[in-house]
Amino acid sequence: MGKIAVSMQVFCGIDVSAATLDAALQRMEREQCEHRQFANSASGHRELIAWLRQRGAAVRVALEATGIYSLDLALALDRADGIEVAVLNPKVANDFAKSLKRSKTDKSDAEALCEHSRRMKFVPWRRPSEVALQLRAIGRHLAALGQDRTRQSNRLEAARGSAATPRCVLQDLKRGMDAMEKRIVKLRRQAVQMIARDHELKRKFDLLIAMPGIAETSAVLLLSELAALNPEMTARQWVAASGLDPAHSKSGTSVRQAVPHQPQRQQIP
Numbered sequence: 001m002g003k004i005a006v007s008m009q010v011f012c013g014i015d016v017s018a019a020t021l022d023a024a025l026q027r028m029e030r031e032q033c034e035h036r037q038f039a040n041s042a043s044g045h046r047e048l049i050a051w052l053r054q055r056g057a058a059v060r061v062a063l064e065a066t067g068i069y070s071l072d073l074a075l076a077l078d079r080a081d082g083i084e085v086a087v088l089n090p091k092v093a094n095d096f097a098k099s100l101k102r103s104k105t106d107k108s109d110a111e112a113l114c115e116h117s118r119r120m121k122f123v124p125w126r127r128p129s130e131v132a133l134q135l136r137a138i139g140r141h142l143a144a145l146g147q148d149r150t151r152q153s154n155r156l157e158a159a160r161g162s163a164a165t166p167r168c169v170l171q172d173l174k175r176g177m178d179a180m181e182k183r184i185v186k187l188r189r190q191a192v193q194m195i196a197r198d199h200e201l202k203r204k205f206d207l208l209i210a211m212p213g214i215a216e217t218s219a220v221l222l223l224s225e226l227a228a229l230n231p232e233m234t235a236r237q238w239v240a241a242s243g244l245d246p247a248h249s250k251s252g253t254s255v256r257q258a259v260p261h262q263p264q265r266q267q268i269p
Contacts, residue, residue: 010055013113014063016040016070021048024110026118027055033111040069045076052083061085062117064093071228078127086117087125096120131198132227138191139224142184149180191220201227
């Protein structure tokens with residue numbers, strides 16, 4: 001995209017959640033921020049972009065990486081003319097917000113991000129490759145099909161457990177299971193072929209399946225989400241993002257135990 005090469009006059013911070021976008025906008029010559037809330041959806045993204053463009057000036061936007069919740073927004077902002085976007089590591093955003101010593105609310109978080117876009121060095125977001133985005137779509141569809149298969153399997157088991165279930169119903173449920181399994185196998189094969197054609201994705205895929213307990217299916221699903229992350233992330237950051245590293249917990253006199261790591265949100269949503 002042809003991005004901005006002029007002095008910035010308008011700055012915006014967006015606090016992203018699953019359902020809403022809380023935006024704070026500030027002009028260079030003004031101290032007060034304008035606030036608006038939008039739906040975190042395709043239509044909400046369009047409304048946000050139209051609101052930003054009303055200023056008649058280039059806008060620099062900062063938002064915090066929140067995984068699946070911020071990626072579509074970042075893509076929409078990146079496509080829009082007259083808008084630059086930075087996607088911040090949550091720790092960086094949180095540390096900066098603490099330095100401002102403000103109470104924590106969605107509105108204050110948006111203002112802190114706005115202030116960051118105005119005062120700090122701007123690092124433009126790097127849009128994931130089209131292959132990575134396509135793989136992400138396949139992976140999410142595979143995950144949804146896997147959930148459908150589990151529900152279908154539960155229905156089949158329940159039907160088998162009832163003497164009142166006629167044979168035709170059992171046969172129909174079984175055919176549905178077989179058809180769904182074929183769809184999953186076909187899509188997974190297409191995903192693996194897509195990965196094999198991309199050198200970097202293939203390298204990361206091989207790293208994943210080399211981990212104990214991760215086979216082809218799990219590797220495809222993990223890579224479909226991780227492929228959109230910053231390619232400059234370290235191996236440690238990759239593991240943290242996928243939630244594969246355990247964190248130790250010791251409290252009081254309780255026995256020390258390994259607990260699931262809560263993945264840190266990364267620079268690329």
